[in-house]
Amino acid sequence: xxxxxxxxxxxxxxxxxxxxxxxxxxxxHRQTYETALSQGKVDLxxxxxxxxxxxxxxxxxxxxxxxRIMLLEKRGDKKLENFFHRKWHRNVLRIELLExxxxxVLGELxxxxxxxxLHIGCENIENANKVLFAMKxxxxxxxxxxxxxxxxxxxxxxxxxxxxxPIKLGSKKLVDWKYLEAILPxxxxxxxxxxxxxxxxxxxxxxxxx
Amino acid sequence: xxxxxxxxxxxxxxxxxxxxxxxxxxxxHRQTYETALSQGKVDLxxxxxxxxxxxxxxxxxxxxxxxRIMLLEKRGDKKLENFFHRKWHRNVLRIELLExxxxxVLGELxxxxxxxxLHIGCENIENANKVLFAMKxxxxxxxxxxxxxxxxxxxxxxxxxxxxxPIKLGSKKLVDWKYLEAILPxxxxxxxxxxxxxxxxxxxxxxxxx
Numbered sequence: 001x002x003x004x005x006x007x008x009x010x011x012x013x014x015x016x017x018x019x020x021x022x023x024x025x026x027x028x029h030r031q032t033y034e035t036a037l038s039q040g041k042v043d044l045x046x047x048x049x050x051x052x053x054x055x056x057x058x059x060x061x062x063x064x065x066x067x068r069i070m071l072l073e074k075r076g077d078k079k080l081e082n083f084f085h086r087k088w089h090r091n092v093l094r095i096e097l098l099e100x101x102x103x104x105v106l107g108e109l110x111x112x113x114x115x116x117x118l119h120i121g122c123e124n125i126e127n128a129n130k131v132l133f134a135m136k137x138x139x140x141x142x143x144x145x146x147x148x149x150x151x152x153x154x155x156x157x158x159x160x161x162x163x164x165x166p167i168k169l170g171s172k173k174l175v176d177w178k179y180l181e182a183i184l185p186x187x188x189x190x191x192x193x194x195x196x197x198x199x200x201x202x203x204x205x206x207x208x209x210x
Numbered sequence: 211x212x213x214x215x216x217x218x219x220x221x222x223x224x225x226x227x228x229x230x231x232x233x234x235x236x237x238x239h240r241q242t243y244e245t246a247l248s249q250g251k252v253d254l255x256x257x258x259x260x261x262x263x264x265x266x267x268x269x270x271x272x273x274x275x276x277x278r279i280m281l282l283e284k285r286g287d288k289k290l291e292n293f294f295h296r297k298w299h300r301n302v303l304r305i306e307l308l309e310x311x312x313x314x315v316l317g318e319l320x321x322x323x324x325x326x327x328l329h330i331g332c333e334n335i336e337n338a339n340k341v342l343f344a345m346k347x348x349x350x351x352x353x354x355x356x357x358x359x360x361x362x363x364x365x366x367x368x369x370x371x372x373x374x375x376p377i378k379l380g381s382k383k384l385v386d387w388k389y390l391e392a393i394l395p396x397x398x399x400x401x402x403x404x405x406x407x408x409x410x411x412x413x414x415x416x417x418x419x420x
Contacts, residue, residue, distance in 0.1 A: 144354025
């Protein structure tokens, strides 16, 4: 009796049912995203898509990279032994590349173009399928559902534009500047194509993930 | 009555229930695989894994490539405008690369190292999860469930070892032979690492997909 009375005393608008596990996870990812956004840590070319996904009812983004051109220094075989010598999430100028190329490194320096990568979370297989559908329509060929558990589905989406090759070993240049100069416009063009693919994906998400 | 009698007349061992859609699809893929195998069309380094998967009750392989080093001629932006100038599913000799490099091309010639790619089919999400589990244990980081429909699940698995850069434009060499000669041992080493990953994946499949 006393219990029932206590329940009755709660106004209807406050007597919400408790949040589901998914709702809590989504809320946590929303906060992380908003913080990253306010700190300028979300790649510019990914912001419209990620902001849209974060605003939906059924989806969140857990991590993303818009794609980039970089000079990666490898000091060993493991990922932990890699260092960003230079990194650009946009088209690169000749002078920027030249400076990075001329600057001293210890390990093996690679010129790399990486495509976008994006992780989307949702609660069930029906919603995961909507992401796969949009992905296919946008012509995104790489990725898929990586985690498929009750209440927790994670989908990875990957672009395909890429390039990568060693250009320097310590102070020894393996290619000449003329070659890099000829490659840069190609890499910039591929990066732009990669960014157009993100825009297309955003368009498909807006249709499928309402 | 007559119907019942007819049923009774069929010996018990012949009165099998009809094959499910999945069983039929699996059988079709088994036949395609056996034919490809007998014609020498399955990459050597993929054969043990694919033969194991084909022999399981619940899984099939629909397509695979073990990973390769190649000289790819691009005559346009589209995939259809790409031509295999040279292609090796194994370590490459200096002399083989030199011949391919010196030989005439019309378009833009790329040196490429592609990682393995593999497609596994199964009937339901429980079985798909066993593939994801094995994939994770084997350290395969790229891929996931690409199709998730009732009775039809398709998982893509991708290696990560890759390299790619233009080396020639028509008859004009963009890099010198000395550079390619220095790169080849690196590419061979990465390809071997890629093949070891396939072996590891096979080991995990043997544990998880019984």
